[in-house]
Amino acid sequence: MVVPVGELEVPGEPPLPTGVPASQIQGRNPWYLAWLRLRRNKVALVCGAVFVLIVLFCLAAPLWAEHVAHTGPNENHITEKVVIDGQPTNVVAPDGTPIGPGLHGQYLLGADQNGRDVMVRLMYGGRTSIYIGLAAAAVTTVLSVIVALLAGYYRGWIDSVLSRIMDVIWAFPVLLLGIALGTALAIGGLKIGPLAIAGDSIWIPIMIIGFVYVPYMARPIRGEILALREKEFIEAAVAQGKGPLRIMFSELLPNIISTIIVFFTLNIANNMLLESALSFLGAGVRPPNASWGTMIADGYEMIYTAPHLTIVPGLMIIATVLSLNVFGDGLRDALDPRAKIRLEH
Amino acid sequence: MNTLRKVVAIVCITPLAAFGVAACGSDKGGGGGGGGGGGDINVALTSFPDYIDPQLSYTLEGWEVLWNVYTPLLTYKHAKGKEGTQVVPALAEKMPDISPDGKTYKLKLRQNMKYSDGTPIKASDFAYGIQRLFKTDSGGSVFFNGIVGAKDYADGKANTISGIKTDDNTGDITIELAEANGTFENVLGLMFAAPVPPSTPLDKDATNNPPPSSGPFMISKVEAPRTLTMERNPNFKTVKDAGADEVVDASVDKITVTENKNNSAQVTDIEQNKVDFMVDPPASDRLQEVKTRYGNRFRMEDSINTYFFWMNTQKPPFNDLKVRQAINYAVDPEALNRIFGGRMHPTQQVLPPGMPGYSEYKLFPGPDMNKAKQLIAEANPADRNITVWTNDEPDRKRIGEYYHDLLTQLGFNATLKVIAGDVYFTTIGNESTPDLDTGFGDWFQDFPHPDDFFRPLLHGDSILPTNSNNWSRVNIPANNAKQDELLTKLIGDGGVEQQYADLDKAYMEQAVWAPYGNERFTTFLSERMDFDKSYHHLLFNQDYSSFAIK
Numbered sequence: 001m002v003v004p005v006g007e008l009e010v011p012g013e014p015p016l017p018t019g020v021p022a023s024q025i026q027g028r029n030p031w032y033l034a035w036l037r038l039r040r041n042k043v044a045l046v047c048g049a050v051f052v053l054i055v056l057f058c059l060a061a062p063l064w065a066e067h068v069a070h071t072g073p074n075e076n077h078i079t080e081k082v083v084i085d086g087q088p089t090n091v092v093a094p095d096g097t098p099i100g101p102g103l104h105g106q107y108l109l110g111a112d113q114n115g116r117d118v119m120v121r122l123m124y125g126g127r128t129s130i131y132i133g134l135a136a137a138a139v140t141t142v143l144s145v146i147v148a149l150l151a152g153y154y155r156g157w158i159d160s161v162l163s164r165i166m167d168v169i170w171a172f173p174v175l176l177l178g179i180a181l182g183t184a185l186a187i188g189g190l191k192i193g194p195l196a197i198a199g200d201s202i203w204i205p206i207m208i209i210g211f212v213y214v215p216y217m218a219r220p221i222r223g224e225i226l227a228l229r230e231k232e233f234i235e236a237a238v239a240q241g242k243g244p245l246r247i248m249f250s251e252l253l254p255n256i257i258s259t260i261i262v263f264f265t266l267n268i269a270n271n272m273l274l275e276s277a278l279s280f281l282g283a284g285v286r287p288p289n290a291s292w293g294t295m296i297a298d299g300y301e302m303i304y305t306a307p308h309l310t311i312v313p314g315l316m317i318i319a320t321v322l323s324l325n326v327f328g329d330g331l332r333d334a335l336d337p338r339a340k341i342r343l344e345h
Numbered sequence: 346m347n348t349l350r351k352v353v354a355i356v357c358i359t360p361l362a363a364f365g366v367a368a369c370g371s372d373k374g375g376g377g378g379g380g381g382g383g384g385d386i387n388v389a390l391t392s393f394p395d396y397i398d399p400q401l402s403y404t405l406e407g408w409e410v411l412w413n414v415y416t417p418l419l420t421y422k423h424a425k426g427k428e429g430t431q432v433v434p435a436l437a438e439k440m441p442d443i444s445p446d447g448k449t450y451k452l453k454l455r456q457n458m459k460y461s462d463g464t465p466i467k468a469s470d471f472a473y474g475i476q477r478l479f480k481t482d483s484g485g486s487v488f489f490n491g492i493v494g495a496k497d498y499a500d501g502k503a504n505t506i507s508g509i510k511t512d513d514n515t516g517d518i519t520i521e522l523a524e525a526n527g528t529f530e531n532v533l534g535l536m537f538a539a540p541v542p543p544s545t546p547l548d549k550d551a552t553n554n555p556p557p558s559s560g561p562f563m564i565s566k567v568e569a570p571r572t573l574t575m576e577r578n579p580n581f582k583t584v585k586d587a588g589a590d591e592v593v594d595a596s597v598d599k600i601t602v603t604e605n606k607n608n609s610a611q612v613t614d615i616e617q618n619k620v621d622f623m624v625d626p627p628a629s630d631r632l633q634e635v636k637t638r639y640g641n642r643f644r645m646e647d648s649i650n651t652y653f654f655w656m657n658t659q660k661p662p663f664n665d666l667k668v669r670q671a672i673n674y675a676v677d678p679e680a681l682n683r684i685f686g687g688r689m690h691p692t693q694q695v696l697p698p699g700m701p702g703y704s705e706y707k708l709f710p711g712p713d714m715n716k717a718k719q720l721i722a723e724a725n726p727a728d729r730n731i732t733v734w735t736n737d738e739p740d741r742k743r744i745g746e747y748y749h750d751l752l753t754q755l756g757f758n759a760t761l762k763v764i765a766g767d768v769y770f771t772t773i774g775n776e777s778t779p780d781l782d783t784g785f786g787d788w789f790q791d792f793p794h795p796d797d798f799f800r801p802l803l804h805g806d807s808i809l810p811t812n813s814n815n816w817s818r819v820n821i822p823a824n825n826a827k828q829d830e831l832l833t834k835l836i837g838d839g840g841v842e843q844q845y846a847d848l849d850k851a852y853m854e855q856a857v858w859a860p861y862g863n864e865r866f867t868t869f870l871s872e873r874m875d876f877d878k879s880y881h882h883l884l885f886n887q888d889y890s891s892f893a894i895k
Contacts, residue, residue, distance in 0.1 A: 076680070
């Protein structure tokens with residue numbers, strides 16, 4: 001059957017290019033249509049590009065550290081000197097004042113009180129923050145999808161139990177729950193059966209952040225599953241004798257994939273904000289490792305004399321979170337223009 | 346117009362209100378016996394005292410607060426400089442009568458004194474306080490091990506300490522020592538030996554419900570680890586009337602002590618007169634600003650202390666002398682001085698300048714990273730996974746980060762653990778804490794005797810299950826014996842100071858620590874405080890009884 005071009009268009013959206021024969025559109029999959037919609041959202045694309053640039057900037061950290069700064073992110077140079085304008089200059093003055101920013105390869109953004117290169121720490125810190133954001137979003141997504149599929153497919157008491165557990169987690173303020181878990185796990189680490197994570201491991205904040213956001217993602221996905229569960233194609237699958245696992249993963253999951261992608265993107269930004277807050281409060285990334293949150297915490301002590309130590313990582317967080325949020329909104333509009341999904345907390 | 350009216354009203358009302366508050370403060374004054382002055386002040390500190398309990402507290406913050414709350418039989422003179430290290434009678438009528446063999450101390454409690462809650466102060470309360478030291482596993486118990494029967498009592502073999510005899514009717518107190526002890530008068534002047542009533546739990550920390558006070562202030566409220574309030578002791582008059590002239594009365598009515606982890610915010614609060622005194626020195630980045638802009642209410646203070654890295658000598662890799670020597674060669678005191686904003690005198694020894702027995706020497710010239718790496722290569726430790734401990738106070742955290750980097754450069758796989766300052770020393774002093782390898786340590790003199798830098802920190806008997814201060818777990822029998830031998834002599838005896846200097850070197854030859862500096866302290870007050878009256882005591886830091894409002 002040939003579908004008229006007009007029927008492929010989405011109400012409220014600009015029409016597809018005119019003059020294109022329906023036969024050429026007919027075979028296009030939803031992902032291509034989503035890309036066509038996303039391409040029209042220039043702001044979202046620019047923000048996506050900004051995020052990619054930030055990621056590339058952070059990935060270049062080892063190159064900058066080795067070839068320009070000649071130091072690692074945690075290396076102290078308190079009593080060393082650098083030559084600036086032909087003059088040997090203390091990295092940290094005898095009274096404890098560190099060198100400020102300037103157009104010299106080393107210490108481009110100055111040093112902190114331990115004589116560490118702020119630019120190098122900013123780049124490595126970005127890697128940590130983005131890595132935590134992505135990994136925690138993956139943890140949240142996997143847990144949320146499992147919970148949502150089980151609750152939405154089986155309904156009944158399984159749904160009740162899982163939903164109440166989600167309610168309990170939801171009832172805690174995210175930051176307080178994160179601080180409580182971060183502080184409790186800092187000394188002894190996490191041990192659940194064969195899973196053992198050391199207290200200083202980066203996986204502690206990842207697991208904490210991944211865990212506390214599960215209800216925020218699981219509940220709306222569960223709602224979608226509950227609606228899909230009533231559709232005819234699920235009844236047909238049951239009638240064909242497909243088992244619950246097969247129905248969940250081959251019938252239900254593909255139908256919520258666009259929702260998951262949007263949530264995943266928005267979740268990265270939220271995770272990065274929470275990581276920064278936890279690290280600032282001493283319950284996230286462990287010193288001396290850098291993340292943008294720990295850099296703000298370190299610089300905060302010197303905000304009067306060296307405000308750039310706080311402002312620069314703060315601006316990086318703003319740029320990353322803003323770009324991800326705008327791009328995530330654009331992605332949501334492109335993948336499912338009728339969707340109203342958002343991360344609420 | 347409306348705004349202008351408000352501004353005018355505020356400008357007019359504020360001085361009147363201030364006058365009213367000041368007047369109220371003056372009216373309330375004198376409750377304790379003529380301290381005069383009055384008013385309420387606020388004190389900020391970065392780490393809350395470890396305990397609000399005279400038998401348990403063993404941190405700078407705790408002693409600074411408790412010195413004017415719990416009065417022992419003897420005390421230290423309320424005076425600045427060396428005069429403040431003189432032991433004087435407090436709740437005891439006079440200095441003890443010491444038997445010719447130096448083993449028996451006789452004291453007499455003053456009559457008719459009362460605690461802040463009205464309970465009479467009795468001679469037996471002294472014995473009860475000493476018993477609490479052992480039952481609570483206090484870090485201060487090591488100073489009282491020499492009392493006859495103390496060990497049996499600590500081991501549960503006796504119900505009382507046989508070497509302490511008291512008579513509540515006469516106030517007589519007799520203390521028998523197993524051996525003569527040249528520091529015992531000093532020890533009796535510490536809050537560890539302060540009498541407390543038997544209503545105080547014998548074997549439990551009393552922080553949340555502190556015992557009634559016998560000093561000019563009482564603790565009226567504790568919300569550990571956030572805030573505590575000190576108010577005038579209404580019964581301090583009974584102590585003064587009993588003739589305790591050396592126990593000085595307070596000049597302010599109320600002191601609210603609040604923890605604030607942000608040192609920079611503390612500085613700003615004092616600059617803006619919201620807080621009247623900060624216990625910790627301003628962070629290094631604010632120090633220059635404070636020195637230049639507020640020189641009329643800021644000064645540097647001498648303090649007798651040693652900062653060092655402790656190394657667990659009973660566990661690999663620090664059970665190897667070469668590894669410990671390597672750390673001493675690698676540590677750069679000048680780098681650490683810059684972290685402290687230039688407030689540190691470099692050192693490589695146990696005893697600090699100003700302490701009898703101090704004689705400057707340097708066994709590990711450097712910093713010499715090549716020598717350090719060579720020693721590590723020779724030692725070739727099998728276990729290179731180590732945990733570095735420090736606390737979250739600004740300088741301490743940076744010190745930990747410096748040390749972590751140093752150990753990484755030496756080829757160790759170091760993990761940095763940063764924990765809250767108010768629980769740091771109790772955590773590293775607890776033998777059940779895992780991975781106690783190495784970390785930040787400091788020690789401020791308890792009394793002006795070199796034994797104070799050796800016995801609690803380096804004597805084998807000081808390795809306790811909890812509240813231990815021997816963080817390096819040092820137990821060298823020959824040095825223990827030397828400490829015990831020197832303790833029986835007076836510091837003024839011929840050659841004793843030199844023997845303490847030799848003992849210092851004997852410990853550093855074993856590189857039991859990596860010492861790097863002696864810190865100078867500061868006094869920074871708000872504008873409303875009387876800067877000239879307040880002073881820094883060599884043992885207890887700021888003397889809160891010297892605080893006065895202009």
